[in-house]
Amino acid sequence: MKIINALRSGLLRSAKSWKAALIITLALFFIISFFTIPFRGVLKSSLGSSVVTGQLAKGINFDILSDLSEVLKNYIRGLSSGLFLIIIAGMLFFTFFSGGLFSHLKEGQGRFSVSGFFRTSAAYFWPFLGITLIVSVILGFVISILIGVVAGISLAGETVSFQASGILRVALILFLAIVLSVFFLVADYSRAHISSVTGTSVFKSVGYGFKMTFGNFVSSVSMMFILMMIQVLFMWFMTKLIFVWKPTAGLAVFLMLITTQVLFFIRIFLRSWRYASVISMMESLGKDNYTDQAETGKYIYTFENNPLAE
């Protein structure tokens, strides 16, 4: 019941914040267009008037792509650095906007204000970036250990029975899903905490994230698992559509652009649902915790009385 309530409340809150999801979608669209539009120009000029584009339209043709890379080799170094920078910039923007999103998804927020969204995004950027980096490093470390375990099991393939190695593989996938759920929860609880309590440090928030995650392990992880499954299924559908759809006319290309951007908007909306559900769960579980903090002179801020948002 606790999980359903959190998911329902999260869905309502994220629906109220749909404009935030739209802003993130548009921001990423424009940032990445700085790469894709010049890239299209380079491709166009390199291909000249060749008809091999027709081959590419049918699907990935390695002969053509490789020959194209030969034509493009002078550009590729610059393009790959450009792509790297765009991805880093996109990730920073995403982190930036998540500050505004977390702040607006809290209980008791009023109408969505674009200026307020940007203000809180800016206010929480550094602590959110810190949380993202800390959790990402720990997650990377844990995943590399998991990869080591998988490699070890593969190498021991001759000594482990086929059935046993199959069971181990399934167990590893489940374990990976739980690990991801746990670290997403840690990150989300930490950010929800930092956007709710003033004067707290990044490390304290991360500690709070771990405490909340493991203190309410079953309900939190189950909820995150459901949200992750929904997101994975949606992304599977989305990528499938991207690869299958082969438009043959200019209008169809435009339609594809609109459709894929709408789908990406839904993808961001689902992410915002995750954040909102975690905040709802935190609010329903962590009242005592807040009270403790309030008694020690710290306050729970709503958007209206959050001094950072002034």
Add this chain to the structure above:
Amino acid sequence: MKRTLSGILFIFLIYTQICSQIINKEPLSPRITGYNIEATLDPSEKTVTGNMEAFWVNTSTGSVPDVQLHMYMNAFRSDKSTFSRESRHTHWMGNSYDGYIDITSCTDRQGNELLSRLQYISPDDGNPDDSTVLRIDLPEPAMPGDTVFLKIKFVTGLPSEIIRTGYSGDFFFVAQWFPKFGVYEPAGMRYRKESGWNCHQFHANSEFYSNHSVYDVRITVPFNYVVGSGGMLIEEPESGTDENTKTLYYRAEDIVDFAWTAWPGYKAFNDQWNHVSITLLIPEERTAQVERQFKAVKNALEFFTENVGPFPWPHLTFADPPLKGAGAGGMEYTTLFTSGSSDIIPEWFHLPESVTVHEFGHAYFMGIMATNEFEEPWMDEGMNSFFEARIMDHYWGENSGYINHPHLKLADKTISRLTYVRSGYRQVASNDLFSWNYPQRTYGMMSYNKAATWLYTLMGIVGEETTNDIFREYYRLWGFRHPSSGDFINVVNEVVARDHGNKFGNNMNWFFDQTLYGTGVCDYKVAEISNRKYEDSDSLYSSTVGLQRTGEVMLPLEISVRFSDGDEITEAWDGKGRYMELTYTGYRKVERVIIDPEYRIRMDVNFVNNSMTVKPDTVPLRSFTNKLLVLIQLFISIFTL
């Protein structure tokens, strides 16, 4: 007297071996050499102790004062062997050089001890520290028609790092393990002006060259070991010297090498294709791969039988080594070969099939047409890669032989082409070098990929049916012999003339001069399309198409020209000039030109410039960049918490 009697008995036994037929009704080869070996594997010492009787027949017209034998396993004896020195660049080598082969006794038919007449030689590089070729000075020269008999006792220490051969724990792959005769080439054979031994050292980048032989091999191993070999199991396992061992008797006829593998973890599966009984040895974890592996080998058997010639042996064994023995994977010993896979491989990824088809194919291009892989590696690896790609395309989908995923397709022939055309060293050597003489680590690219690519190009020029005719004739003329490049070219010339007259000139030497013996690249491009309206007419055009040869290689081409009224014509160009112009006058414009529209000239290093249109289609580009945009968006959203 006793010595003479034992010598006579020995000769009798050997002649019995030469004349006896167990597997096929008639000998398939001249049987210039033969081996009778008793081998015992010691799993704790990692050694094979052998007792070998062997013969070699002098088929030349002159006397021969010595015999030469390969002692391949000595390549692993030290870091100074030619193999080790060359391997530093291409193989990861451990610190332990623990492989070796020692001869403990060597006698002739009269029982004369020959140990004092043994001498290691290094005919290729003069390396005094290499001991992979052994010369035995005969007490008396072998006269024409004489048979030289040797009785050799040897101990082979298997290397701990498996590079084709060796051991890993309780897994053993025993190849290049016994003293083996080189090939004595009489004057006139291949490129020989004077008769002599062709017995090369063991190199990092080379494989083998041997006579077709008869092998009778008795292998003693611990009782729990599963054994596979290139021979046919003649006698069911019997107990060895004690209850813990067993001895298996294998017979192989007319094959060029005998290897075997032993491991308690193998599970054996059997299947049948026409007259061929197929055995697969595979780790139990991979039983899910069995059906795929059998399908692959049966497809290869069918394709080769139809397009080259029949598979002459009734038995075939292949092994899929465990991960710890992966160094033994992907090798060929005619009626025994090794595949390569892993426990889980998706159905759309045809790596195991590709390896199996390739390694099986060596039974033809190394086993039946026993080419000299030391000197002309393309004749084995190149031809075989060409057939591998054709088989994969034929049975697993055109252009999707290697990967056949709904969103990703990749053909073996594409891998070959790209490896060649994208190599920065594609012009540093011609395709006819000795295997260890290829510079800049180009052995693989040249022997496998460039050769396969120009063989595809040859097929594009003369047609698929003529190509099959060529290989059928090659099999008919050169099966169980030792063909050279020149012999193959003669076959091509003969068959192409028979099928096409002088359509391609007096012979096809012009093709091989550029591809096999040349270093040039092939690149044709459409330089321009021009449609000029006549001043005194509203709709009469003078259209010009400019075609350019930017590479050195000159090949005949087809040009597809499409006009504004939808009409499409095909023009022919001999491809010799640097530039050619096609002109058209009419009430229509030239809309699109494609050189080699069917991609038959796979040697062309750039397909992008092979075409031009006056109405470029921007839809694919826009679609591609839109998809790229949303994929980057997704990537960022996934990797940001």
